[in-house]
Amino acid sequence: MKTVKNTLSVNFYLNKTKVNKEGKSPIVARITLNTKRLQFSTGKVIEESRWNGVKGIAKGSKVEVARLNNFLANFHTRISEAYERLNVQNKLMTLEDLKIVIEGKFNGTWTIVKLIEYHNESQSELLEWGTMKNYMTSQKYLLSFIKKRYGYDDYNLADLNYQFLTDFHLFLRKHKNKRGELSMANNGVMKHLERLCKMVNLAVKLEWLDKYPFAAHQAKFEKVDRAYLSAEELKAIESRRFNISRLNMVRDLFLFSCYTGLSYIDVINLKSSDLTTGVDGAMWIMSWRKKTSVPVKVPILPVASQIIRKYSNSPEVRFTGNVLPSLSNQKLNSYLKEIADLCGITKNITFHTARHTFATTVTLSNGVPIETVSRMLGHSKISTTQIYARVVESKISADMTNLKELLMSQNSKPASYGLRVVKDQEDEIVEDSIEEQEEFVWPNIPKRKAKRIEKSIIRLNNKS
Structure with missing residues (x-):
């Protein structure tokens, strides 16, 4: 079979012809595929003075600059991944093919959005509304994470790996509500991850995925003292x-x-x-x-x-x-x-x-x-x-009280060897009765202490 060669290059530039009220211009990705070009908006804007046109990145050392450059790097990676995914089909690629994949439509492939739609449709009659509502909340967080982390509205199931899950885990841990407070505790995070894992496992059963990508994941729930009324x-x-x-x-x-x-x-x-x-x-x-x-x-x-x-x-x-x-x-x-x-x-x-x-x-x-x-x-x-x-x-108190009463009733009669020790202090032994016996093994008493008791018994016998 003859191999088809496709070539791709990606560059970022500033569209200086468009400037918003804040003096910022949009950053555009110029994609060149087999000598044909496609302009693709990244959705990001920046001032011209803070843009390095030669390198195609933002310049400066501020945190927001680092975040923007990280976003552009991920954007570039996603384009490259889309290109590689189409390139394995060994056919001449068009810009339209690439655009479909980049825009999140993923023609002919299975995605997170398609999995969510199938799950909700197939499980709505099987799960209670409260459970479905919880799934919808997890799905909302999942799509929000994909948008923030990768800049897209969807994600290819074939690209799921353990890092995706750990990144989603971190996203949930850091997520804050409108009051600036953390949205969920450990068990809440674990439940959202659990629901994602269940949906992905459904994709494996449907043969949308060859293997389960989160096999290394282990949910760690914290024990919670559930409320009850006294x-x-x-x-x-x-x-x-x-x-x-x-x-x-x-x-x-x-x-x-x-x-x-x-x-x-x-x-x-x-x-x-x-x-x-x-x-x-x-x-x-x-x-x-x-x-x-x-x-x-x-x-x-x-x-x-x-x-x-x-x-x-x-x-x-x-x-x-x-x-x-x-x-x-x-x-x-x-x-x-x-x-x-x-x-x-x-x-x-x-x-x-x-x-x-x-x-x-x-x-x-x-x-x-x-x-x-x-x-x-x-x-x-x-x-x-x-x-x-x-x-x-x-x-616990009531059970132990019953046990004490039971033990006391069982020990109310003298033991077979005729000696009931009430107090042992400085070799003094209070005696109820003494009977002769050839041999006796003292239960749960150290040998040295048993010898002392035996000597005391002999001494008492001699006195009598």
């Missing part, structure tokens, strides 16, 4: 009555979740048909978790039962067939902050706090085994439940 705080909300009916309804929805462990979406979607008689003859909730499609079976506690009866004749409930009235998660969380203030609770609580409260305060702290808690929460792994349920100090 027994006192839970009782404060239970006993509080509000003059505003909407606050009372929000309190009831929150308490229902505290005593059933259901998440917001599962509470709102709970139907009357999901209430059935359990194996013990009592009323149970038997449904499926919306998020994971895992079966949930929860006996209904008295507080939850009272709330169900309270709204059983509500017009909304009778019309929809749901167990409880509905309200958006955003409004619920907003009202919960007001409820917390009125009840003197300083914690930042959300509706999801109720699920953690069920796991920690309502069940585990009252002696319900974590295996049972895991089943009621609809978890497939105990490790997931451990994120929700914490062993609080009061539970």
